[in-house]
Amino acid sequence: MASRDLKKAKKALELLYQNPDDTTQAIVAIAAMSGGSNERLFKRFKKSPRGQRILDERRDLYALLCDRERMLAMPEGSLGRTICEWFIREGLSAEGLAGASEAASEEFPDRPVNLGDEGKTFGSRMLNLHDVFHVLTGYDRDLRGEIAVLAFTVPQTWNTGIAYLVWRSFLNNDWNSEPRRLIRQGLMRGLRAKWLLVEDWESLFEQPIDEVREKLGVGAPPIYEQLRSAAAPQLAS
Numbered sequence: 001m002a003s004r005d006l007k008k009a010k011k012a013l014e015l016l017y018q019n020p021d022d023t024t025q026a027i028v029a030i031a032a033m034s035g036g037s038n039e040r041l042f043k044r045f046k047k048s049p050r051g052q053r054i055l056d057e058r059r060d061l062y063a064l065l066c067d068r069e070r071m072l073a074m075p076e077g078s079l080g081r082t083i084c085e086w087f088i089r090e091g092l093s094a095e096g097l098a099g100a101s102e103a104a105s106e107e108f109p110d111r112p113v114n115l116g117d118e119g120k121t122f123g124s125r126m127l128n129l130h131d132v133f134h135v136l137t138g139y140d141r142d143l144r145g146e147i148a149v150l151a152f153t154v155p156q157t158w159n160t161g162i163a164y165l166v167w168r169s170f171l172n173n174d175w176n177s178e179p180r181r182l183i184r185q186g187l188m189r190g191l192r193a194k195w196l197l198v199e200d201w202e203s204l205f206e207q208p209i210d211e212v213r214e215k216l217g218v219g220a221p222p223i224y225e226q227l228r229s230a231a232a233p234q235l236a237s
Contacts, residue, residue, distance in 0.1 A: 002039075002111055004160070008032040012107075013168060020143055020229045023097065026165065027104035034161035041157055041197075042122050050198040054125070055118045061128045061201060065094035071205070079212050080205030083135045090141050090232075094128055101127055125197075126157070132201060136213065137189065138221020142228045144182055151186030156196055178225055185222060193217040 009032035016025040045051040064070070064080075071084035087093055130149070137152055139145035147169045154163050166183060173179040194216045204212050213219060 002035060004035045005032040008107065009161075009164065013165075019231075021231045023100035024103045027101055028107045029165055030159070030161035031104060031108060032161065033164040034159055037157070037159040037161060038123075038126075041126070041159065042119065045122060045197060046118070048198045050200070054198070055121055058117065058121050059125065059202065060121075061125050061132075062094055062098065064202060064205070065128055065131070074206055075208070077208050077210075078206055079132075079136065079209040082209050083132060083205070086135050087131075092131070092141065094131065097127060097131060098124075129197065129201075133196070136196075136209070136216075136218055137186070139182070139186065140226060141232060142226035144179055144224060144227050147179060148182040148186040148224075151183040152190040152193075154187060155190040156193070178227075182222075182224055189219055192219070 009029045012025040012029035012032065016022055016029065019025070046055065065083070065087075068084055068087070071080045074081040074084075130153070133139075133153060134141065134145070134149050137149055139149040139152070147166060150162050151166045153159070154166055166187075170180060170183050196216060196218075199216065210220075213221075
């Protein structure tokens with residue numbers, strides 16, 4: 001079981017504060033404080049009949065998210081097409097997230113990598129659900145939306161690394177501030193929603209996004225004042 005590394009997490013956060021768009025450092029901070037969270041989540045996932053079926057079929061959510069032609073061919077207003085349009089608008093991609101994850105893994109050369117096929121399928125799926133959650137919840141890629149979607153993810157995964165990142169952000173803001181409001185809101189939405197990790201996202205991508213939100217108990221996208229970094233695409237006025 002991986003141990004926690006507070007020193008590495010703090011260093012990654014310092015670099016992240018200097019460059020809020022450095023996804024690699026966010027992943028490093030989470031990984032440094034995750035401990036055995038991923039192992040516990042993997043065991044829970046495998047115990048679910050749907051989770052085991054996903055592993056048996058080696059579902060590749062990453063390949064689907066990278067297939068822009070297929071995603072854009074989905075019905076207008078569907079979850080999948082909305083995700084692809086979001087990627088294009090924000091200049092993001094599943095490939096970019098995968099690259100950041102690979103770069104982050106280089107910070108942990110001493111950790112054994114012996115996941116097997118099931119572990120690799122699980123790890124890839126969990127990573128790529130992050131962008132799915134962004135679009136599903138309505139929390140955008142801005143700085144406030146990013147911490148809100150992580151707060152939403154905490155009760156879905158109970159990952160101590162994600163919780164650490166959210167807690168640090170919570171402490172750095174006043175009680176009545178917009179970030180704290182969004183963190184509280186994200187946590188509650190994550191608690192109320194179904195356990196999303198085992199959902200059949202491949203079929204849900206074809207369905208209207210509003211129906212998917214209602215079906216999964218995610219609720220309507222919130223209205224909040226975005227705070228964008230200097231490097232992020234600016235919203236049209």
